[in-house]
Amino acid sequence: MEKIVILTGAGISAESGLGTFRDEDGLWAQHAIEDVATPEGFARDPARVHRFYNARRAQAARARPNAAHAALARLQAEHPGEVAIITQNVDGLHEAAGAHDVIHMHGRLSGALCATCGHRWPAPVEMAPDDPCPACGARATRPDVVWFGEIPHGLDAIWDHLAEAGIFAAIGTSGQVYPAAAFAEEAAQAGAQTVELNLEPSANAYRFTQARHGPASQVVPAWVEEILARDAQ
Ligand code: BJW
Numbered sequence: 001m002e003k004i005v006i007l008t009g010a011g012i013s014a015e016s017g018l019g020t021f022r023d024e025d026g027l028w029a030q031h032a033i034e035d036v037a038t039p040e041g042f043a044r045d046p047a048r049v050h051r052f053y054n055a056r057r058a059q060a061a062r063a064r065p066n067a068a069h070a071a072l073a074r075l076q077a078e079h080p081g082e083v084a085i086i087t088q089n090v091d092g093l094h095e096a097a098g099a100h101d102v103i104h105m106h107g108r109l110s111g112a113l114c115a116t117c118g119h120r121w122p123a124p125v126e127m128a129p130d131d132p133c134p135a136c137g138a139r140a141t142r143p144d145v146v147w148f149g150e151i152p153h154g155l156d157a158i159w160d161h162l163a164e165a166g167i168f169a170a171i172g173t174s175g176q177v178y179p180a181a182a183f184a185e186e187a188a189q190a191g192a193q194t195v196e197l198n199l200e201p202s203a204n205a206y207r208f209t210q211a212r213h214g215p216a217s218q219v220v221p222a223w224v225e226e227i228l229a230r231d232a233q
Pocket residue numbers: 008009010011012014015020021022023026037088089090106145146147148149150151152155171172173174175176177178179197198199200202214215216217
């Protein structure tokens with residue numbers, strides 16, 4: 001049975017109350033990317049960056065998965081082939097819905113990272129620039145997320161999944177950030193059918209052979225139903 005590879009972005013968590021980045025009222029309308037999502041911004045003002053991520057960590061802790069997260073967990077449980085979920089999101093809502101082996105290519109709000117020795121540990125609710133690293137003691141702790149100019153996590157596993165994909169689906173992502181924006185083309189070259197599920201056609205829409213437009217909480221469960229009904233035939 002074919003392997004299904006799914007890429008998710010901020011749009012899948014929008015109906016759980018978490019803001020997207022590039023929508024009109026998104027995070028980048030309120031914060032400058034270069035201030036809060038680059039290593040240079042963190043070096044300039046770590047307290048500002050910690051405030052930004054502390055607020056998002058608190059918000060994510062209150063958020064609950066929606067019907068789209070639940071549908072993907074169901075697909076993983078019921079599709080007879082492998083279902084690989086790659087997320088750009090840092091919120092942990094796929095696991096909260098019951099998904100497993102999720103690749104967090106842009107890191108996780110629940111993680112802390114020492115910029116000096118690379119040690120990783122569970123983030124406290126509130127992080128601060130003076131927090132010492134539990135391994136080396138350096139006061140250089142940062143959120144374990146991937147900022148612009150840094151290498152995303154899990155790329156070797158991701159390229160392997162894309163090379164084996166029978167279906168590639170991108171859900172709730174604007175397709176403006178690389179390398180994730182190139183995954184559809186990579187999967188298509190390997191012979192996969194490609195489908196975009198998004199509120200509206202994204203900047204990347206031309207890279208997909210199929211599209212389902214609407215809120216993720218509606219279009220994702222409907223798409224999963226279709227796949228599982230076809231599997232049952
Ligand atoms: C709904 C909905 C609903 C709303 N239902 N849908 C020039 C060319 C090519 C590349 C580059 C370039 N210059 C620089 C680069 C590289 C750079 C890049 O891509 N820059 C672009 C701006 C051009 N990329 C990087 O630096 C990356 N690293 C890298 O490239 O390393 C080098 C390398 C890679 C591979 C091999 C070898 C070398 C790192 C990128 C890190 C991005 N980090 C962030 C922050 C993470 C932590 C955090 O969360 O704060 O990741 S930025 C932000 O954008 C976050 C997201 O994961 C990412 C993508 O955003 P996403 O998820 O798509 O959200 P939105 O808001 O953009 O879109 C939401 C969508 O949902 C919209 O379409 C809505 O319509 C839709 N929607 N409601 C369904 N209810």
